[in-house]
Amino acid sequence: MNDLQLTIELTKHPKEKPAADQLAFGTVFTDHLFTMDYTAGRGWHDAKIKPYEPISLDPAAIVFHYGQTVFEGLKAYVTEEQEVVLFRPEENLKRLNRSNDRLCMPEIDEEFALHALKELIRIDKDWIPNKEGTSLYIRPFIFATQPYLGVAPSATYTFMIILSPVGAYYKEGMNPVKIAVESEFVRAVAGGTGSAKTAGNYAGAMKAQEIAEANGYSQVLWLDGKERHYIEEVGAMNVFFKIDGEIVTPSLNGSILEGVTRKSVIELLRHWGIPVHERKISMEELHAASQAGTLEEAFGSGTAAVISPIGELFWKGEKMTIHNGEIGPLSQRIYDTITGIQTGKLEDPFGWRVNVFE
Structure with a gap:
């Protein structure tokens, strides 16, 4: 120091x-x-x-x-x-x-x-x-x-x-949120400031958020700024999907914020022996998984909400219901574990908890 x-x-x-x-x-x-x-x-x-x-x-x-x-x-x-x-x-x-x-x-x-x-x-x-x-x-x-x-x-x-x-970030609490997929506006592109936590990123996102809320959705799911196919992040969260038993989250590409909770979720899942794939994932792939019944869970991760289950995605005029609009068991387990570590209810094998008075 x-x-x-x-x-x-x-x-x-x-x-x-x-x-x-x-x-x-x-x-x-x-x-x-x-x-x-x-x-x-x-x-x-x-x-x-x-x-x-x-x-x-x-x-x-x-x-x-x-x-x-x-x-x-x-x-x-x-x-x-x-x-x-x-x-x-x-x-x-x-x-x-x-x-x-x-x-x-x-x-x-x-x-x-x-x-x-x-x-x-x-x-x-x-x-x-x-x-x-x-x-x-x-x-x-x-x-x-x-x-x-x-x-x-x-x-x-x-x-x-x-x-x-x-108090709780979302008025829904741990009840799954409904999210609109944004196809018109862009949050960030690789080489821009998307990986930095700067005010302009959020100001530029407000128009899409305003429209989503007017249509009954809590947040916006952003797609990549170049092709408008690949999933990036939710307005205030990184995002994860459980597809046919595997966990997928968009890879960090220069336009996605590197979330601390995101990092913690990945480390926790790997600690449990559950593989996590950080890769590009398109809305077309997600829609196909939904149609096939293999899109088992979806959730956001962030400091404010910790884990926020996603119960519905709205894309191109179609509603994609996830896990019957209910909290999935993996989402609940991750939430219980991270909040348990944060509040001292559970042991902290990772050294994540820092005592303010030490």
């Missing part, structure tokens, strides 16, 4: 905490945040934890005009033994730096960032809900702050971490 020093200023006006059974997703924020600045030639400096407050930026800040910003999402949990734990935070920080590199932004010191994150959670630990299905969502993000109307990397940046107690 570098020689950065972390200063702490505690709030004098604590907020009222919401009831755990009233939590939505991403609407309430804790008492404190972490912030650190970057200046070219100086590096990262002025790391501090301070009361949660609005950001003040120059109207010409590069982030507003040229979109230089990246973010991450992870969670903290309270275990049955009342320990506060994180799930694979080092993977999120590695990915944050990969996103930084793609957007021409300065890398952070991952060890220091984890130290600062732990300290922030220690300070706001009473905000972590302990009702089943709840957690403390963690949002690290970095944005360009230099006031300059020129297309060039910023000379200054701010790195922040905010915390939000959350």
Whole structure:
């Protein structure tokens, strides 16, 4: 870890905490945040934890005009033994730096960032809900702050971490979601920014999401931007299919986000001796499997929902029902295992769980 020093200023006006059974997703924020600045030639400096407050930026800040910003999402949990734990935070920080590199932004010191994150959670630990299905969502993000109307990397940046107690991501909970296959719009192409977690990817996806929701679907399943045949990912999740007893997930091709939960699902399945094939899979192949009755399960994986079973896909005017619109046994087993490891209900043979107070 570098020689950065972390200063702490505690709030004098604590907020009222919401009831755990009233939590939505991403609407309430804790008492404190972490912030650190970057200046070219100086590096990262002025790391501090301070009361949660609005950001003040120059109207010409590069982030507003040229979109230089990246973010991450992870969670903290309270275990049955009342320990506060994180799930694979080092993977999120590695990915944050990969996103930084793609957007021409300065890398952070991952060890220091984890130290600062732990300290922030220690300070706001009473905000972590302990009702089943709840957690403390963690949002690290970095944005360009230099006031300059020129297309060039910023000379200054701010790195922040905010915390939000959350309930379930989908109102359906673990009930299978309905997803529309997107054939008109494109999320990303190889060589673009699809493998980075940057705001523009999500802004560009909103139109298709809006249309899907208007038609009764929770999310959009994106196809490749070149041929519009090959499955890539769901709006907020990577995606897996069980076809004739085999697990298939789209291979990382430069336009798909490398999910931490995706990686965990693959490692878990291989630990169980279940082979996972990372390869190209077309909608035509998936439709044929559905017609033949060999499309046995489908589910998304992501930090927010962990595992989200897919009960229906809508493609070219046709509804493809999966596992009778019910949760499949493998989806349930993966969900139970990962959430069990996250919350300390199950042993962690992989070393994924990180204790905040150690």
